[in-house]
Amino acid sequence: MQSNRNNSLEPVSISNWRWAYFLDETIKKFSTFEPSPYPIKNDFLFRESFFGSSSNPKKVILETWGLKTEKIRQARCACLQADEMTSVMNLVISPFNNYDLPFFGADFVTLPKGHLIALDLQPALKDDIVHTQYFLGKLKSIHANWQSKLPLGGDIPLEARKYFSPAFLWSRIPLGSEGDQLISEIIKPAFDDYLNFFFDLIVNAKRMSLERSSKVLNGQKKYMRYRAEKDPARGMLRAFFGNEWTEQYINNILFDLQ
Numbered sequence: 001m002q003s004n005r006n007n008s009l010e011p012v013s014i015s016n017w018r019w020a021y022f023l024d025e026t027i028k029k030f031s032t033f034e035p036s037p038y039p040i041k042n043d044f045l046f047r048e049s050f051f052g053s054s055s056n057p058k059k060v061i062l063e064t065w066g067l068k069t070e071k072i073r074q075a076r077c078a079c080l081q082a083d084e085m086t087s088v089m090n091l092v093i094s095p096f097n098n099y100d101l102p103f104f105g106a107d108f109v110t111l112p113k114g115h116l117i118a119l120d121l122q123p124a125l126k127d128d129i130v131h132t133q134y135f136l137g138k139l140k141s142i143h144a145n146w147q148s149k150l151p152l153g154g155d156i157p158l159e160a161r162k163y164f165s166p167a168f169l170w171s172r173i174p175l176g177s178e179g180d181q182l183i184s185e186i187i188k189p190a191f192d193d194y195l196n197f198f199f200d201l202i203v204n205a206k207r208m209s210l211e212r213s214s215k216v217l218n219g220q221k222k223y224m225r226y227r228a229e230k231d232p233a234r235g236m237l238r239a240f241f242g243n244e245w246t247e248q249y250i251n252n253i254l255f256d257l258q
């Protein structure tokens, strides 16, 4: 099947994709910031493949949405739906390094074993008080309000911890009506709170000195390299779309600042 999307800013249309609400909210927020498409080749804008037995092949579709603005180097979303069960939204918003802004990261994943929710404003320089003090206080109160209403996410890889803020919203939610209720009553308003707060930070962000900008750039590159190296979806993407395509996708599209 061909995609009718000519650039990364055109709407994503994957039937039954569970996370459409969250991408729609993100698109709405960016609409007032004169966004322009992010350069992504067709091969990565849309990809379709089949898996499972030849007698009963199942379809997997992946679409990539993306944009850039004056202060945002890249906002991109990997949108994947595999058959009925597996539904993935991996959204990362990366500011230009000449603003003291964190990354916006959302990893919403539905697998046969349940839903995984990872949402955060991730510092490029976690131990740098100038980079974090002005947003962490408020973000911690937003986090406290929602995390207390969700099941815990459990342990995360030790080496990944330094890339998360203390306000990392992290949960593993069961499938079924209880899970659906938590997603509509807790995850949706929580996402809106994190997204609205992030956009407030963008609006108020001022250009910084060259010296400070290069410090933030180093922090951003370290984050991107880590995420490219340790992408938990690598195995799944390779199984669906092959090794070579997956390595290009992860390193040249999803985490392309290295």
Ligand code: DBV
Residues within 6 Å of the ligand: 078, 088, 089, 090, 105, 107, 109, 116, 118, 122, 156, 157, 160, 163, 164, 226, 227, 231, 232, 233, 236, 254
């Ligand atoms: N995660 C990605 C991309 C994905 C993606 C690009 C295109 O970075 C999906 C898809 N994340 C994805 C999938 C899983 C996870 C897990 C499919 C489930 C893997 C599985 O259980 O088989 C946040 N994502 C996770 C986990 C965390 C995150 C903590 C669980 C631990 C794990 O399985 O590794 N956000 C994610 C993350 C970092 C981050 C790992 C690291 C700094 O910022």
